[in-house]
Amino acid sequence: MAMPAPTTEWTLEMLHALPDDGKRYELVDGELLVSPSPSRPHQRVVMEFTLALAPWARAHGLELCAAPAEIAFTPARAVQPDLFVVPCADGKWIRDARELTRLVLAIEVLSPSTAHVDRGHKKRVYMEQGVAEYWIVDADFRRVERWRPGAEHPEVLEATLSWTPPGDGATLELDLVELFRLALD
Numbered sequence: 001m002a003m004p005a006p007t008t009e010w011t012l013e014m015l016h017a018l019p020d021d022g023k024r025y026e027l028v029d030g031e032l033l034v035s036p037s038p039s040r041p042h043q044r045v046v047m048e049f050t051l052a053l054a055p056w057a058r059a060h061g062l063e064l065c066a067a068p069a070e071i072a073f074t075p076a077r078a079v080q081p082d083l084f085v086v087p088c089a090d091g092k093w094i095r096d097a098r099e100l101t102r103l104v105l106a107i108e109v110l111s112p113s114t115a116h117v118d119r120g121h122k123k124r125v126y127m128e129q130g131v132a133e134y135w136i137v138d139a140d141f142r143r144v145e146r147w148r149p150g151a152e153h154p155e156v157l158e159a160t161l162s163w164t165p166p167g168d169g170a171t172l173e174l175d176l177v178e179l180f181r182l183a184l185d
Contacts, residue, residue: 012075024068027078028121035114038082041184045109045139046082048183053083056172061088062104062165071103073129079122082137083107085165103129104165109137123147132166142180 008014009030018025024035038046050066057064062085072078085105106126108118118136126134127149136145136154144161145154161174 009076012072012078015078024080026080027076028117028125030076031121033117033121035111035117038109038111041139042082042109042111044183045137045180048179049083049107049109049137052174052179053085053172057085060165060170062086063088073125077125077129079125081106081122082109103131105133105135105163106131107135107137109139133163135161139180139184142176142184144176 010027010032011030012027015025015027015032022037024037026033026035046066050064054064065084065086067080067082069084070078070080071084081103083105084103084107086103103126106122108114108122110118123134123136127147130149132148134147136147138145141158143156143158145156146161147154157176159175159177161176162171163174164171
């Protein structure tokens with residue numbers, strides 16, 4: 001016999017009371033999402049994106065952050081993107097997680113256990129919260145699905161990814177073929 005689904009509406013307070021057990025806990029519209037620790041290939045892809053983005057972001061007054069780092073959009077929405085970019089606060093590094101509210105870029109690297117959430121719940125959250133770009137990195141197919149608010153379909157990029165953050169004018173060029181080669185070959 002199937003047990004009825006719990007009807008608990010999770011809150012940030014409940015989320016923050018959970019144990020530090022190596023799992024990633026996130027909250028989407030009152031629903032608790034739990035993910036296992038990432039695999040080594042997943043971590044290598046995150047690392048290569050970090051190495052490619054960090055110097056450029058710093059040079060343009062942006063801060064690159066990596067999970068585990070929580071973004072609490074509302075009391076019922078707290079997520080931990082694999083990587084994300086926020087503007088520095090008045091030219092200074094962000095010191096308090098409560099300042100992490102205006103993302104200009106969110107990046108999730110797909111894993112078998114999280115792909116449905118990354119392409120579903122989290123895409124919806126990022127778009128509804130006005131995140132300028134959301135990249136879903138599919139290491140298996142060595143491509144990036146770029147979502148922008150209002151888009152019905154992603155832009156699928158396999159060779160080069162050009163990114164211009166809102167209000168900056170400077171463009172970052174990523175060689176995706178090389179990035180995936182470094183991470184996975």
